[in-house]
Amino acid sequence: MAAHDPVEQKYVYDFAEGNKxxxxxLGGKGANLAEMTNLGLPVPPGFTITTEACKAYLTTGxxxxxxxxxxxxxxxSLERExxxxxxxxxxxxxxxxxxxAKFSMPGMMETVLNVGLNDRSVIGLSAQAGQNDxxxxxxxxxxxxxxxxxxCEVPGxxxxxxxxxxxxxxGTHDDLDLDADDLRGLVDAYKKIFAKHxxxxxxxxPREQLDLAIRAVFDSWNAERAILYRRQERIPADLGxxxxxxxxxxxxxxxDSGTGVAFTRDPxxxxxxxxxxxxxxxxxxxVVAGIRNTVPLQELExxxxxxxxxxxxxxxxxxxxxxxxxxxxxxxxxxxLWMLQTRVGKRTAAxxxxxxxxxxxxxxxxxxxxxxxxxxxxxxxxxxxxFQLDHEFEAVAKGIGASPGAASxxxxxxxxxxxxxxxxxxxxxxxxxxTNPDDLNGMIxxxxxxxxxxxxxxHAAVVARGMGKTCVSGADELDVNVxxxxxxxxxxxVNEGDVVSIDGTTGKVYLGEVPxxxxxxxxxxxxELDPENTDDALVRSVHRIMTHAxxxxxxxxxxxxxxxxxxxxxxxxxxxxxxxxxxxxxxLGDRRELVERLILASGERERExxxxxxxxxxxxxxxxxxxxxxxxxxxxxxxxxxxxxxxPPLEQLAVNVAVAQERGEDVAKEEALLAAVRRMHEExxxxxxxxxxxxLVIPGLFAMQVRAIAEAAVAVVRDGGKACPEIMVPxxxxxxxxxxxxxxxxxxxxxxxxxxGVEVLIGTMIEVPRAALTAGQxxxxxxxxxxxxxxxxxxxxxxxxxxxxGAFFWRYLELGIFGISPFESIDxxxxxxxxxxxxxxxxxxxxxxxxxxxxxxxxxxxxxHFFHEVGLDYVSCSPFRVPVARLEAGRASxxxxxxxxx
Numbered sequence: 083m084a085a086h087d088p089v090e091q092k093y094v095y096d097f098a099e100g101n102k103x104x105x106x107x108l109g110g111k112g113a114n115l116a117e118m119t120n121l122g123l124p125v126p127p128g129f130t131i132t133t134e135a136c137k138a139y140l141t142t143g144x145x146x147x148x149x150x151x152x153x154x155x156x157x158x159s160l161e162r163e164x165x166x167x168x169x170x171x172x173x174x175x176x177x178x179x180x181x182x183a184k185f186s187m188p189g190m191m192e193t194v195l196n197v198g199l200n201d202r203s204v205i206g207l208s209a210q211a212g213q214n215d216x217x218x219x220x221x222x223x224x225x226x227x228x229x230x231x232x233x234c235e236v237p238g239x240x241x242x243x244x245x246x247x248x249x250x251x252x253g254t255h256d257d258l259d260l261d262a263d264d265l266r267g268l269v270d271a272y273k274k275i276f277a278k279h280x281x282x283x284x285x286x287x288p289r290e291q292l293d294l295a296i297r298a299v300f301d302s303w304n305a306e307r308a309i310l311y312r313r314q315e316r317i318p319a320d321l322g323x324x325x326x327x328x329x330x331x332x333x334x335x336x337x338d339s340g341t342g343v344a345f346t347r348d349p350x351x352x353x354x355x356x357x358x359x360x361x362x363x364x365x366x367x368x369v370v371a372g373i374r375n376t377v378p379l380q381e382l383e384x385x386x387x388x389x390x391x392x393x394x395x396x397x398x399x400x401x402x403x404x405x406x407x408x409x410x411x412x413x414x415x416x417x418x419l420w421m422l423q424t425r426v427g428k429r430t431a432a433x434x435x436x437x438x439x440x441x442x443x444x445x446x447x448x449x450x451x452x453x454x455x456x457x458x459x460x461x462x463x464x465x466x467x468x469f470q471l472d473h474e475f476e477a478v479a480k481g482i483g484a485s486p487g488a489a490s491x492x493x494x495x496x497x498x499x500x501x502x503x504x505x506x507x508x509x510x511x512x513x514x515x516x517t518n519p520d521d522l523n524g525m526i527x528x529x530x531x532x533x534x535x536x537x538x539x540x541h542a543a544v545v546a547r548g549m550g551k552t553c554v555s556g557a558d559e560l561d562v563n564v565x566x567x568x569x570x571x572x573x574x575x576v577n578e579g580d581v582v583s584i585d586g587t588t589g590k591v592y593l594g595e596v597p598x599x600x601x602x603x604x605x606x607x608x609x610e611l612d613p614e615n616t617d618d619a620l621v622r623s624v625h626r627i628m629t630h631a632x633x634x635x636x637x638x639x640x641x642x643x644x645x646x647x648x649x650x651x652x653x654x655x656x657x658x659x660x661x662x663x664x665x666x667x668x669x670l671g672d673r674r675e676l677v678e679r680l681i682l683a684s685g686e687r688e689r690e691x692x693x694x695x696x697x698x699x700x701x702x703x704x705x706x707x708x709x710x711x712x713x714x715x716x717x718x719x720x721x722x723x724x725x726x727x728x729x730p731p732l733e734q735l736a737v738n739v740a741v742a743q744e745r746g747e748d749v750a751k752e753e754a755l756l757a758a759v760r761r762m763h764e765e766x767x768x769x770x771x772x773x774x775x776x777x778l779v780i781p782g783l784f785a786m787q788v789r790a791i792a793e794a795a796v797a798v799v800r801d802g803g804k805a806c807p808e809i810m811v812p813x814x815x816x817x818x819x820x821x822x823x824x825x826x827x828x829x830x831x832x833x834x835x836x837x838x839g840v841e842v843l844i845g846t847m848i849e850v851p852r853a854a855l856t857a858g859q860x861x862x863x864x865x866x867x868x869x870x871x872x873x874x875x876x877x878x879x880x881x882x883x884x885x886x887x888g889a890f891f892w893r894y895l896e897l898g899i900f901g902i903s904p905f906e907s908i909d910x911x912x913x914x915x916x917x918x919x920x921x922x923x924x925x926x927x928x929x930x931x932x933x934x935x936x937x938x939x940x941x942x943x944x945x946x947h948f949f950h951e952v953g954l955d956y957v958s959c960s961p962f963r964v965p966v967a968r969l970e971a972g973r974a975s976x977x978x979x980x981x982x983x984x
Contacts, residue, residue, distance in 0.1 A: 090147075090148045091134070092132075093131060093135040093146065093148065093149045093152050094129055094130070094131050094135075094149070094152040094155075094156050095108060095116070095129060095130050096127075096156060096159065097112075097115050097116045097119040097125060097127065097130070098116070098119055098120070099116065100112060100116030100117075100130065101113065101117050102114055102116070102117035102404075104116070105184045106133065106184055106321075107132050107134065108130045108132060108133070108182070108324050109130070109133060109182030109183050109184055109323060109324030109326075110183065110184055110185065111180060111181075111182025111324070111326055111423055112130030112182050112324045112326050114423065114424050114425055115128070115130070115326060115328070115423065116130070117403075117424075118400075118421055118424060121399070121403065123399075123421050124418075124420050125420070125422075126328050126329040126330070127160055127328075127329050128160065128326060128327050128328035128329055129156040129157075129159075129160065129326075129327055130325070130327075131153065131325040131326075131327070132324055133183075133184070133321060133322040134322070135300075135325075136300045136303060136322035136324065136325070137322040139297070139300045140300065140304065140322065145297075153292075153296075153327075156327075157292075157327070160177075160329060161175055164329055168198045168288045168289065168292065169198035169199070169200060169203045169287075169288025169289075169291075170203065170206060171203050171206050172206045173209075173210055174198055174199070174206050174207055175329065175330075176196050176197060176198040176199060176203075176207070176221075176329075176330040177197050177327050177328060177329055177330055178193065178194065178195045178197065178327070178328045179193070179194045179197055179292065179327055180193045180299070180325070181193065181299045181303075181323045181325065182323060182325070183303070183321060183322070183323040183324070184321050185315070185317050185321075186425055186428065187308060187311055187312070188428070188544040188545055190307050190308040190519055190522070191302040191303060191305070192232045192233075192295075192298050192299050192302040192305075193232070193299075193367065194225070194228050194229055194233065194298070194299075195221075195225065195228060195330065195365060195366075195367065196221045196222070196224055196225040196228075197225065197229075197288070197291045197295055198288040198291065198292070199222045199225045200285075200286040200288065201286060202286075203288070204218050204221075205218070207221060207222075211335055214335065214336070215262035215266075216260075216261055216262040217334055217335050219262055219265035219269055220265050220334055221332070221365075222265075222269050223265055223268045223269045223272055225291075226241075226269065226273060226276060228367075229291065229294075229295065230275065230276045230279070230280075230284075232295070232298050233294050233295055233297075234280045235279075236275060236276055236279040236280065237279070240275045240279075241272060241275060244271040244272060244275060245268060248264055248268050248271070252264060258363060272284075292327070296325050296327075299323060300322075300325065302323070303322055307519045307520060307522045309898075310522050311522060313901060313902075314522075314526055316901065316902065316944075319898065331413050331415045331420045331422075332413070332415050333363070333364050333365050333413040333414060334363055334365050335363070335415060335416055336416070337362055338386070338416050338417055339362070339363060339413075339414055339415050339416055340360055340361055340362040340363060340382075340385075340414050341360075341361055341364050341366045341368065341412070341413045342358055342361065342376070342379060342382070342412055342413075343358050343359055343409070343410065343412075344356075344393065344397060344409075344410045344412065345357040345358055345407060345408070345409055345410070346398070346400065346407055346408045346410075346427075347401075347407045347437055347440075348433065349427050349428065349433055349547060350429075350430050350432075350433060350483060350484065350486060350547075351430070351433055351436065351486075351587075352407075352429070352432060352435070352436025352437040352440065352619070352620075353436070356379055356394070358378075358379035358410075359376035359377070359378070359537040360379050360381060360382045360385075361377070362377075362385065366411055366413060375535060375558055376536075376537045386414060386417060389414050389417065389418075392419050393410075393412060393419060396410075396419075396421065397410060400424055402446070404424075405441065405446040406427075406437070406441070406455070407426065407433070407437050408424050408425070408426065408427055409424065409426070409427030409428065410423065410424045411423040428544060428547050429547065430463075430485055430486050430547050431459075431460035431461070431486075432464060432620050434455065434456050434457075434460050435456050435460070435461075435620060435623040435624050436619050436620055436623050437455075438451075438453075438455045438623060439452065439619070439622065439623030439626055440623075442626075449626075449630045450630075450976045453631055453634065453969075453972055453973055454973060454977070456627060457969070458943035458966035458969050458970040459943055459966075461603075461624070461965055461966050461969050462963070462966050463487070464601060464603040464620070465601055465603050465604050465607075465965070466487060466601060467488060467598035467599060467601060468487075468585075468587075468598060468599060468600075468601050469488040469592075469596045469598055469599070470596070470597045470598055471596065475592050475596050476592075477591060478574055478591055478592065478593055479557045479560055479590075480557065480559070480588070480589050480590050480591065481532070481533070481534075481554040481555055481556045481557030481558070481560075482536075482537055482555050482556040482557075482589050483554060483585065483586050483587045483588050483589035484536075484547070484553040484554060484555040484556075484586065484589075485531075485543060485546040485547045485551055485552055485553035485586045486552065487530070487551070487552030487586045488583070488585060488586075488598055489511060489529040489551075489583065489584050489586070490530075490582070490584075490596060491508070491509035491510045491511040491581065491582070492508055492578075492579050492580065493510075493511055493569075493577070493578055493579065493580050493581070493582055494510045494513070494524070494528070494578055495564045495567050495568075495578055496564070497512065497520070497521045497522075497523045497525070497527075498523075498524070500523075500524035500525075500528045501523050501527045504528070509529045510527065510528050511528060511529060511530045511532055511582055511584060512525060512527075512528040512530070512531050512532070513532045513560075513582075514534075514542070514562065514564070515534050515535050515562045516533050516534075516536050516542065517531065517533060517540075517541050517542040517545070519541065522545070525542075525545060525551060528551065530552035530554075530584045530586065531546050531551060531552070531553045531554075532553075532555075532557060532582070532584050533553075533554070533555045533557065534557050534558055534559075534560040534562045535555070535556060536555040536556050537555060537556050540556070543555045546586075552584060552585075552586035553584075553586050554584045554585070554590075554591060557589070559571050559572070560591075571591075574593060576593070581593075581594055582594070583595060583596040602618055602620065602621055603624055606621045606624060607965055608651075608654050608655075609654055613625035613626075627969070628656075628965065628968065630972065631968055631969045631971070631972025631973065632656070632968060632972065633972075634975045635971035635972040637946070637950050637954065637955070637956060637957055637967075637971035637974065637975075638658045638956035638957075639658055639957055639958075639959075639964055639967045639968050639971060640657055640658055640659040640660055640661035640662075640715070640717075640934065640936075640956050640958040640959075641657035641659075641660055641661065641961050641964055642660070642661060642662040642663075642664075642936060642940075642958055642959060642960055642961075643660050643662075643663060643707070643961060644663055644664050644665075645703075645706070645707070646707055646710045649707050649711055650710045652964055653711070653714075655961055655962070655964040655965055656965060656968050657714075657961065657964045658714060658956070659711065659714040659715035659717075659956070660707065660714070660716040660717060660958070661717050661934050661936045661956060661957070661958020661959075662717060662719060662936035662958050663707060663716060663718045663719065665700070665718060665719060665720060665721050665787060668699070669721070673696070673699060676692055676696050676699075679691075679695075680692035680693065680696070680780070680783075686781075689780075689781070693782050693783065697789065697790055698790075700787060700790035700791075701790040701793050701797075703790075703794075704716075704718065704790055704794030704795070704807075705794040705798055708794055708795060708798045708803070708805040708807070709798055709803055711805075713803070713805065714806065715806045715807075715808055716805070716806060716808065717808040717809075717810050717845075717866075717868060717934075717936070717958075718787075718791050718807060719812050719936075720774075720777060720788075720809065720811055721777070721784075722772060722773050722812040722813065732756075732759050732760065735752070735755065735759055736756060738752065739756050768876070769877075772812075772813060773811075773813025774813050774819045774820070775813065775819075777811075777823060778822060778823070784811075784823055784826070784827070785830055788826075788827045788830045788831065789834060791842070792830060792831050792834035793834055794807075795807045795838075795840045795842065796835055796836075796840055799838050799839060799840055800838065805840060806841070807840070807843075808842070808843040808844075808865075809827060809844050809845070810845055810846060810847050810866075810868055811823050811824075811844070811845070811846045811847070812846075812847045812870070813847065813849060813850060814846040814847070814848075814850065814853055814860065817856065817862065817863050820846050820860060820863045820864060821863045824844050828844070843865040843866055843932075844864070845864045845865050845867060845868065846860060846866075846868075847867075847868050847870045848860075848867050848869045848874065848917075849870030849871075849872075849873035849874045849877070850873070850877060851874070851877055851878055851916055854874070854919055854920040855919065855920075857919065857920035857921075857924040857927075858923040858924065858926060858927040859927070860924070861923070861927040861928040861931055862927055862928070864924075864931070865928075865932065866931065866933070867920060867921075867924055867932070867934070868934045868935065868936045868958075869917050869920070869933075869934070869935040869936070869954075870936060870937050871913065871937030871938075871939045871945075872905065872937040872938060873937075874913055874916060874917070874937070875904050875905055875908070875909065875937075878916060879904060879909075879912070883905055905938070906938075907939070907942050907944045907945055908945040908948055910948050914948055914952075917949075921933055921952050925953075933953070933955050933956075934954060934955055934956040934957065934958060935956075935957050935958065938959065938960070940957035940959040940963075940967060941957070941960060941964075941966055941967050943966065943970045945957075946970040946974060947973070947974045947977070950971060950974035950975065951974070
């Protein structure tokens with residue numbers, strides 16, 4: 083079918099045909115190149131091959147019908163526009179081939195520059211550049227190196243070793259000291275490396291180079307590092323990547339040329355100003371690879387004021403157009419500025435909040451959009467501690483604070499070692515000269531990343547910011563020796579396994595472990611910082627956005643708390659009640675002996691005595707919690723785990739008794755305890771005698787707890803306080819279980835509360851799949867449901883969390899069976915469907931049924947959005963996660979109401 087046939091699917095778009103809203107089709111890079119072209123900015127001409135072509139190629143293993151003809155037609159158009167032909171020996175057109183997925187994946191997929199160079203056109207390129215042989219041979223060696231590594235999987239270190247060898251022979255450490263003859267020799271060395279590993283000569287046909295590079299970009303979508311990055315960032319695997327073919331412009335033509343990366347605001351702090359890196363006489367990959375240390379963007383004003391002023395004007399236009407922080411790549415070719423890329427820039431968590439507040443002040447966005455642009459994961463990062471520094475801690479080195487945070491750990495020099503030690507529970511700092519995409523595994527495993535080269539736009543910096551990892555880059559005082567597994571700085575030698583601390587805000591590096599202190603955001607939530615009277619832009623922005631989130635959200639946010647101290651902290655963090663108070667935690671420590679007495683009771687009298695001893699202790703616990711919550715609802719879960727958890731392990735106890743018997747000691751008490759433990763032993767106790775079953779089997783146990791709750795509430799009310807207790811019966815699977823417990827509980831409550839005015843709700847925890855599927859029946863006896871999603875996940879999937887996470891989850895994540903652990907974020911298709919069924923059928927039977935969730939999913943950002951959509955009334959989570967849940971509940975509301983403007 084001809085390329086011009088109107089029914090043929092369109093796979094290739096010139097830049098002038100697209101716009102920024104076509105990211106699904108053209109990828110982020112292609113859509114934004116098209117947008118800049120439409121704005122009249124100086125963009126080199128080119129075209130984009132769509133994500134649909136990539137998906138078709140990956141599905142079938144071959145290019146889709148019509149693609150080759152469309153590429154040929156657009157290449158011919160590009161050649162006419164440029165007045166040059168691809169790889170022409172006398173006046174060559176060269177192109178770059180770059181990936182560009184919908185979502186930014188920095189360094190994870192492939193790029194090939196200078197496509198079209200060969201043994202003949204390198205001479206024409208030199209003539210084209212005014213007989214600049216050095217430039218031409220430098221460009222050719224770069225093509226062979228990138229093409230070999232990217233397209234033909236030649237080990238990149240072999241090219242690096244050849245370059246280092248030529249520099250050593252020249253007596254230099256700087257690439258720029260190599261002349262044309264040196265680079266011509268390097269090209270010969272690179273060709274030999276290429277032939278050794280591929281079994282063929284470096285391809286001389288320009289169109290073959292182009293086609294192979296395009297396929298390599300398609301294939302890189304499923305490269306191991308790209309898959310790992312997508313999982314880390316939760317990017318869907320079925321999007322595919324676009325391919326951008328762009329006419330080359332050259333920053334390596336001499337001192338009047340160069341390349342750089344700029345941000346319209348500081349991606350680390352959000353501060354307004356001029357931020358970026360510039361590298362004279364270089365191509366773009368040199369900046370992001372960190373192989374040469376850059377100069378601050380401001381120095382470009384002294385080198386080329388015309389280009390500098392034009393760049394600042396373009397930056398201002400782009401930020402106003404995109405209404406956000408923009409990340410820009412540019413090249414200057416002999417004084418001519420070219421824009422190679424723009425995108426909404428990755429930023430640190432602190433910068434995200436600060437910039438959102440700034441843009442509201444500038445009238446570019448409203449508060450709904452500001453709330454949309456931040457998230458709970460970023461807020462959680464801001465709540466991590468920071469270093470507590472005094473005169474005892476002197477920095478031994480200072481680099482660039484590329485991604486903030488405070489991280490201490492053992493030094494490692496390879497990604498493999500980082501993964502190995504992290505798996506053993508160690509905190510590690512990955513130290514490299516510079517990172518590259520192959521280091522992604524180690525960067526994920528490490529607490530922080532430290533490099534001796536690169537700047538704020540290097541690979542290490544960009545990826546670390548995206549992952550929320552602490553990073554210091556460009557600490558050039560460090561002499562990093564990877565083979566020897568050590569680095570030196572001044573008189574200090576730091577070996578693998580030694581501990582260092584890095585500050586991603588100041589860029590400082592410390593020897594040893596530095597103590598930490600609470601972050602300013604935690605101090606704000608604790609009430610120690612007044613947002614109306616502080617110069618801290620971050621605290622002001624967090625307060626402003628949190629206030630708007632609270633006003634926007636429908637979901638209430640409670641906390642999981644078992645003590646008065648936890649309850650008090652959660653209230654400071656904004657909790658609106660307790661969604662889970664676990665009574666079994668109150669039976670530990672000194673009270674364990676009373677539980678043993680209860681278990682070993684030989685008759686009704688002994689059992690009643692044990693319960694009578696526990697009653698005042700439970701009552702005192704509840705009084706403390708009710709007072710701290712001061713009238714906010716408190717959901718108390720009756721004792722849930724199997725009683726064997728309060729007893730010694732069977733094997734240990736049996737050995738102790740046997741040894742004592744052998745010695746002739748009196749072991750009557752121990753023998754009675756052993757008999758009880760044997761009697762209660764279960765092969766699978768989490769599916770045995772626990773929860774409501776325990777309350778029905780041991781007379782008086784639940785009754786004691788209900789009485790303690792009711793008496794505590796009455797005591798608080800009579801002292802002038804307020805109490806709103808809710809009694810939750812755990813592990814119910816049949817309505818008859820709940821009805822039995824409820825009848826006894828109502829009798830006790832009526833007896834205790836009298837005319838005090840205390841009202842006690844009785845409900846149940848939905849954590850057994852059968853309870854979810856019979857929710858309509860259970861709602862007849864329940865005034866509220868609280869979803870215990872931890873157990874619901876275990877029983878829904880049929881595995882024990884304690885056993886399986888270390889056993890095989892890593893393999894399931896690796897294979898893509900799990901995108902994320904179902905204990906971390908709720909499985910909406912399976913477990914979530916059980917929640918939805920129970921919510922709908924429960925409300926149908928009892929319209930006023932209160933619905934909440936108290937598993938750890940209550941503090942997970944993605945899960946909060948699901949619970950909002952299902953119609954729950956509240957989520958409950960640990961005190962530290964309360965602000966995260968508040969923020970995400972607000973974001974869920976504005977997304978649902980359609981105010982998502984991007």
